[in-house]
Amino acid sequence: EDQVTQSPEALRLQEGESSSLNCSYTVSGLRGLFWYRQDPGKGPEFLFTLYSAGEEKEKERLKATLTKKESFLHITAPKPEDSATYLCAVRSQAGTALIFGKGTTLSVSS
């Protein structure tokens, strides 16, 4: 069964304190791994798609990496506006829809 596990569930950082979020997955033939950001009361906002192990993508203070079993979302020198829930999802070879993890809620204080 395809499964996505995100850790930690919640993470509190001081402004400027870099860290990483983890997304572990088991899927029958990975077609894509997706990272989204979700603010309270809003819909998920697309951040990155990774398709193969070793691939990396960056956007401002965020960098996503992918291995054969997990993905990391690295946050460098975070700011309070980076506070949000970060969702990871995978699509399998046979699948149409995304399988989502439960998310990591990040809080950055100044």
Next chain:
Amino acid sequence: NAGVTQTPKFRVLKTGQSMTLLCAQDMNHEYMYWYRQDPGMGLRLIHYSVGEGTTAKGEVPDGYNVSRLKKQNFLLGLESAAPSQTSVYFCASSYSLRDGTDTQYFGPGTRLTVL
């Protein structure tokens, strides 16, 4: 370019009532999806459509029906609402399933409460 829009934003129903949620996209996307999001659980797929006139069941389809009469619209119906259907509903769309064009873009959500 509005992206994906959903109406209504909020709704309160009594048990047994029916309603329809509307999703519209202006990106000419072929694929559309309905998810629900509940506390402590990830987003779960209810139904999806791979093109105008087609629908298919997702992970949690019971109690819901869908229709895709026009490419840009995807309707989610609840025929007889139950308290277990209290949730936040998200619509999403994607251009295709090919690498590079399979990103799903989400709407702002509909918060539904069933009393």
